[in-house]
Amino acid sequence: MSAMPVTEAVKEQSMLKQKEMIAANYELLATAREAGRKVVSTFVPGNLNELMMCFDVVNNLPEINAIQNGMRKKTGGYIMEAEKRGHSEDVCTYVKADIGAIAKGNLGPDGRPLPDPDLLLLSYTGCFTFMKWFELLRQQYKCETAMLHVPYEGDGKASKNMRDYVVKQLKEEVIPKLERVSGVKFDIDRLRQYLRESAKAEENFVWVLESAKKRPSPIDAYFGGVYYIGPIFTAFRGTADATEYYRLLRQEIEQRVADGLGPITPDGEMHQERYRLVVEGPPNWTSFRDFWKMFYDEGAVVVASTYTKVGGVYDLGFRHDPEHPLESLAEYCLGCYTNRNLPSRIDLIEKYVKEYEADGLLINSIKSCNSFSAGQLLVLREIERRTGKPAAFIETDLVDPRYFSPANVKNRLESYLQMIEQKRQGATPSAAAE
Amino acid sequence: MTATADIVARCQTLFDDLHFTYAREWKAAVPGRKVVGYMPFYVPRELIHAAGALPLGVLGGGDQLEVIHGDAYYQSYICRIPRSTVELGVTGRLDFVDGMLFPSICDVIRNLSGMWKIMFPKVKSRYFDVPQNFRNDVGGEFYINELNELRDMLAELGGRAVGDDAIRASIALYNENRRLVRDVYALRSKQPWKTPSAEVYLLMRAGMILAVEEHNRLLSEYLAAAPQEDRPRRDNSRVVVTGVFCEQPPLNLIKSIELSGCYIVDDDFMLVNRWERSDVPVEGDPIRNLALAYLHDSGDTSAKYEPDQKKKGLYLVDAVKRSGAEGVIFAAPSFCDPALLERPMLQSVLAAHGVPYIAFKYAENSGQMQPIREQAGTFADSIKLWSEQ
Ligand code: SF4
Numbered sequence: 001m002s003a004m005p006v007t008e009a010v011k012e013q014s015m016l017k018q019k020e021m022i023a024a025n026y027e028l029l030a031t032a033r034e035a036g037r038k039v040v041s042t043f044v045p046g047n048l049n050e051l052m053m054c055f056d057v058v059n060n061l062p063e064i065n066a067i068q069n070g071m072r073k074k075t076g077g078y079i080m081e082a083e084k085r086g087h088s089e090d091v092c093t094y095v096k097a098d099i100g101a102i103a104k105g106n107l108g109p110d111g112r113p114l115p116d117p118d119l120l121l122l123s124y125t126g127c128f129t130f131m132k133w134f135e136l137l138r139q140q141y142k143c144e145t146a147m148l149h150v151p152y153e154g155d156g157k158a159s160k161n162m163r164d165y166v167v168k169q170l171k172e173e174v175i176p177k178l179e180r181v182s183g184v185k186f187d188i189d190r191l192r193q194y195l196r197e198s199a200k201a202e203e204n205f206v207w208v209l210e211s212a213k214k215r216p217s218p219i220d221a222y223f224g225g226v227y228y229i230g231p232i233f234t235a236f237r238g239t240a241d242a243t244e245y246y247r248l249l250r251q252e253i254e255q256r257v258a259d260g261l262g263p264i265t266p267d268g269e270m271h272q273e274r275y276r277l278v279v280e281g282p283p284n285w286t287s288f289r290d291f292w293k294m295f296y297d298e299g300a301v302v303v304a305s306t307y308t309k310v311g312g313v314y315d316l317g318f319r320h321d322p323e324h325p326l327e328s329l330a331e332y333c334l335g336c337y338t339n340r341n342l343p344s345r346i347d348l349i350e351k352y353v354k355e356y357e358a359d360g361l362l363i364n365s366i367k368s369c370n371s372f373s374a375g376q377l378l379v380l381r382e383i384e385r386r387t388g389k390p391a392a393f394i395e396t397d398l399v400d401p402r403y404f405s406p407a408n409v410k411n412r413l414e415s416y417l418q419m420i421e422q423k424r425q426g427a428t429p430s431a432a433a434e
Numbered sequence: 435m436t437a438t439a440d441i442v443a444r445c446q447t448l449f450d451d452l453h454f455t456y457a458r459e460w461k462a463a464v465p466g467r468k469v470v471g472y473m474p475f476y477v478p479r480e481l482i483h484a485a486g487a488l489p490l491g492v493l494g495g496g497d498q499l500e501v502i503h504g505d506a507y508y509q510s511y512i513c514r515i516p517r518s519t520v521e522l523g524v525t526g527r528l529d530f531v532d533g534m535l536f537p538s539i540c541d542v543i544r545n546l547s548g549m550w551k552i553m554f555p556k557v558k559s560r561y562f563d564v565p566q567n568f569r570n571d572v573g574g575e576f577y578i579n580e581l582n583e584l585r586d587m588l589a590e591l592g593g594r595a596v597g598d599d600a601i602r603a604s605i606a607l608y609n610e611n612r613r614l615v616r617d618v619y620a621l622r623s624k625q626p627w628k629t630p631s632a633e634v635y636l637l638m639r640a641g642m643i644l645a646v647e648e649h650n651r652l653l654s655e656y657l658a659a660a661p662q663e664d665r666p667r668r669d670n671s672r673v674v675v676t677g678v679f680c681e682q683p684p685l686n687l688i689k690s691i692e693l694s695g696c697y698i699v700d701d702d703f704m705l706v707n708r709w710e711r712s713d714v715p716v717e718g719d720p721i722r723n724l725a726l727a728y729l730h731d732s733g734d735t736s737a738k739y740e741p742d743q744k745k746k747g748l749y750l751v752d753a754v755k756r757s758g759a760e761g762v763i764f765a766a767p768s769f770c771d772p773a774l775l776e777r778p779m780l781q782s783v784l785a786a787h788g789v790p791y792i793a794f795k796y797a798e799n800s801g802q803m804q805p806i807r808e809q810a811g812t813f814a815d816s817i818k819l820w821s822e823q
């Protein structure tokens with residue numbers, strides 16, 4: 001195909017760009033001590049990247065380190081190490097992967113040790129475990145901890161009381177601690193500038209996500225999606241680099257749409273789009289490639305996913321707003337996917353199934369993560385009831401290889417796709433693939 | 435005077451009744467009465483009471499409920515309490531409950547709040563948030579507003595305003611309740627042979643169901659009766675049981691711990707019963723008083739953030755000291771994030787203070803007590819050996 005070389009070149013540009021960005025952040029982390037820069041550890045959902053940038057601190061994200069280590073197949077050993085040290089087999093494996101890694105020297109993906117944090121910025125958004133995780137780390141590092149309690153949207157919306165509470169904590173707790181630790185005075189105009197940059201990136205990011213409404217979808221919004229969320233969910237939201245990344249990415253995808261192409265997979269072009277799926281839940285990282293392959297081998301494309309909303313549900317219209325900087329950060333934290341109540345999550349998935357013309361919903365239920373998983377069987381039933389489309393359930397884990405059974409997952413996926421076929425041929429779907 | 439046996443028999447009947455006959459009858463006795471269910475670990479029951487409603491603690495189905503439907507809602511790696519609670523709901527056992535409160539204890543109960551909205555749309559369900567910031571002008575303000583929202587919801591439910599005076603009167607009643615509960619705990623730590631833990635447990639469980647006025651009477655009667663009992667004093671070790679603040683262990687497990695040679699002298703079974711550590715002031719703005727008590731004079735548990743690293747876990751050391759315990763039993767429901775994530779932190783604090791401990795997991799429907807009995811028995815023996823050295 002004549003367009004191929006061009007597409008490939010464009011693709012490489014955005015991927016290369018992201019690779020460089022990630023490597024640069026790990027470089028900053030590895031050299032933070034010599035450079036005299038302070039290190040702040042924090043979480044992806046409800047992260048305050050633009051605010052942190054105002055204090056010239058380096059951003060360390062233990063969840064991302066766990067994912068990186070998971071993809072490099074190191075987490076199995078780390079988790080065992082943490083369990084040996086008394087951490088229960090029942091709890092979130094991100095936490096244990098992190099604690100095990102620390103016990104083993106806490107090496108970054110580049111093989112260099114990650115620095116101890118000067119501040120743990122504990123954003124309590126969307127998950128209870130975060131609080132315990134940083135209490136555990138605090139016990140080890142004995143460093144300062146800033147808690148940002150983000151109330152849960154139990155009634156499906158952010159109230160004024162919630163917003164005011166988050167803003168007050170930013171003013172009274174988070175900013176003063178960041179000032180103290182970094183020695184840099186807070187400048188709200190600097191924050192505004194970063195937020196302006198964020199909004200630009202968010203605009204292109206949403207365009208990319210929504211491109212999956214086309215047929216064929218030019219992207220895979222789950223397996224590919226986890227790369228696309230990289231910059232905006234982590235240490236880069238608000239940087240010119242992130243803006244540039246999303247500009248490049250959008251260009252590439254526009255080109256793919258123009259060429260009528262489907263997603264790129266690790267094995268190259270995906271040729272035929274046979275199934276369009278919505279996926280709920282995080283992916284498995286230790287067998288990420290194998291997991292993905294099971295989908296593209298069958299021509300199954302994920303057109304929308306909820307995991308790509310954990311760091312912000314931008315496609316519902318939220319943008320960081322330089323005119324209301326702290327309020328906008330509060331709004332952002334409150335609106336992250338797992339901070340929304342179950343009925344809102346179901347509404348969102350229903351919308352995806354309908355608007356992206358999906359054949360159904362697949363839930364990847366993660367053993368580690370009660371925040372996502374508790375209630376997913378009700379999500380499944382509700383979506384089937386509301387959309388008339390079949391839904392199915394698979395069970396894996398994030399970074400614990402003991403809970404990824406390839407044969408099992410493949411089996412379930414295949415029977416699910418068969419169910420979709422039957423449905424297309426007019427047969428009524430049986431209950432979810434058990 | 436009522437003998438403890440009668441009191442305990444009454445509590446046992448309430449405990450065994452998975453149809454909540456008492457609460458149903460309470461509701462039926464006066465037209466327009468409402469019942470508001472709540473889950474662990476804490477809700478301000480004063481507000482429910484002041485709204486003229488009966489607060490009903492919903493603590494799962496225990497080991498007597500056959501869970502048929504509930505399992506279809508939960509994966510195998512999620513604890514038992516949400517599934518048995520769903521079972522209670524879908525089998526109509528909670529069909530008289532008008533409102534449900536889901537406190538911010540963990541992601542499972544948090545998500546259950548949304549499930550309840552979908553599954554039981556006629557019930558007023560609310561996720562009940564508490565502050566993790568303990569400054570009056572930050573977390574305090576937030577919490578006052580949350581309490582007022584709850585007050586509005588309860589007023590709407592009950593069809594009448596929830597006035598300040600009514601709340602003050604309820605605070606006074608619950609102050610008395612907490613005083614009596616503290617007295618029972620104090621009596622048990624002084625004379626544990628006179629106050630077997632299974633009895634104290636049932637007495638506390640009765641407080642999840644009975645109207646507070648009635649529970650207060652029952653507690654007073656027990657406090658008068660128990661010291662009169664002539665019960666043999668055993669050479670048991672004294673332990674604190676921790677981690678049991680949500681899904682409850684079977685009663686048999688509590689009995690097994692004691693039978694194996696451990697007197698339970700403190701525990702965190704039903705934190706709501708003694709969450710505020712001293713009387714909540716009755717004078718002044720009652721909502722503000724409840725909020726300030728939460729911020730500055732309440733218990734500690736995994737779900738509550740400890741801002742000061744140096745203080746983390748000391749609450750357990752304090753419980754050990756206060757109750758004169760010689761060791762700690764970590765009992766956690768399987769798959770319980772709050773209990774299991776907190777555990778290593780608490781254990782390292784205990785180790786630093788030279789307090790011995792053991793740990794095991796359970797489920798509300800655990801049947802096999804032998805391993806636990808053996809483990810607790812060995813622990814009791816080792817404590818004795820230790821103290822003789
Ligand atoms: S429980 Fe889920 S959301 Fe929370 S830290 Fe673990 S994976 Fe992340």
Ligand code: SF4
Nearest residue numbers: 513540680681770771
């Ligand atoms: S037992 Fe633990 S995990 Fe389960 S609902 Fe209760 S607090 Fe949550």
